[in-house]
Amino acid sequence: MSTVALAVTDGMLHFELALAYEVFGADLTHVADPWYSVVVCGPGAVRAGRFRLDPDHGLDRLSRADTVIVPGWADVDVDPPADLVDAVRAAHEAGARVASLCTGAFVLAAAGLLDGRRATTHWAHTWELAARYPRVDVDPDVLYVDNGSVLTSAGKAAAMDLCLHLVRLDHGSSVANTVARRLVVPPHRDGGQSQFVTTPVPAPGNHPLAELFPWVMERLDHPLTVEDLARRARMSARNLSRHFRSVTGTTPLQWLLTQRIRHAQELLETTDDGIETIAAATGMGTATTLRRHFNRTVGVPPDAYRRTFRSRTRPGSGGPPPPGELVGDRGDVFRPVPA
Template structure:
């Protein structure tokens, strides 16, 4: 997870490139030490939007990175440059984790990295991706897809979601939330959340759940039900479900479970509380229930998750061989 290479070529979208550099390239050793070492890899000089960019290294250096980020690029009607496609494929074959932002998915697809896999891109281009690459299972509705060493995101804000997801995988929820606060963005939107919802993106106070969501977060240790939430919001359960779909892009129960898992992750990372205590503090009731939901959602048991991030915090190796997933569907 130590080295991140941004793969660039003419026509890259500057927004996605900039946000990736802001997440991985900023000096955040005060948040997590060591932080990432970032390089920009591309031809001698490239045009990114209206800007001219001088890469640090050639595309051949991608295969030396632990993680390769392929930002979106503007003209999807043109085949991606062959040297970029070959370099991304070679990096993956060398063991790199490869992630695309927005239309960068077209580069990964051209490299064959998405064949037989589920993937996404900006909703306006999902049909083109599916038609051009029929071996890819294109999901037009989600924010991002994590296939382990191959990840894809939708456009713009979803690219930030995927970058924070990578930080969460590498450093844990507490660090990812700190980075999100620094960037003044939502700390966590689950990859399975819809790319767009039926109302504008909510800001505090301008949607029907504005008072309910903080109320729930403060009471995660309670055995809350959908009926409890509906009663607090003074609406029927059906009406509540419609508002959750509109505002959060998911169901009340799935949203509640995601908050419980997120809180459990932070407690496991930052405290020595027993699994039973974490289960009680997150409203899971018993250690058995916590282990079942945590393992299904995150991909490893709570005990393994704690050892993994304690080892990383202390600078030790993570040799358990497990791959952590995002907290949510």
């Protein structure tokens, strides 16, 4: 029987901890026998969010586990506890497969397990992870990264993606699919974190582009160029690029493309407009162009994005379906068959 050890300490995020325990700790011997044996390891009584937890074993037990799961770490502004970092490192050196969920990647990075490796964490903290641990190849646009003996996941729901991936590795796709159905989650999700990252327009402020941003947002359906933006801002294209880099961290064309994609996401979520119509409304010109840029930026095609994020409402009704009706992922309305 494979042993999964959950490494806990004060400051762990309870969502990721509970999620991992639900996947590996439930009695699923009817699905796969033998199933996992789960142990919770910590330095003593700990708090995860508002919950108190009494671990089964000390952190030294991690080194005798087959798989070690490190849940999300709440305060990424401070270094994780040294005893946790040392225990996770020792477990990996003893041959354990080590996986982090969400910001648990900071623990793995502190242990040196991510040096020279590709890794990820919640998109809101990828910059901090890369800045603090420059030897880590941080990928902000994936749901999880599998390096064999070291695995990392993005935030929250992506932790479920990684846990199901581990089940798939250990027991095969059929078992992983069965576990996913039990939990009412997809066994595999397409795309990366980009489809979940918000990209707001920079807040108004005392900078040279303050009046340009709203002007552009009202004209996303126009074929704007850098020269158009520079003319509107009353500056040279070179100065425009310099100010854009300072305010947004990117180039004018990349920022403009990001706003077009963001607007396309809104239309896919809130309207029944076809791809050609959305392409025109966002200044993409054609459905082919929209699909190419959307897929490259978001990680999934527009149709797949709409199925994932579209509100489950009856098309054109403006509200939920009548009682007794179900709305499918593609907007199809299913009514119960009369007895």
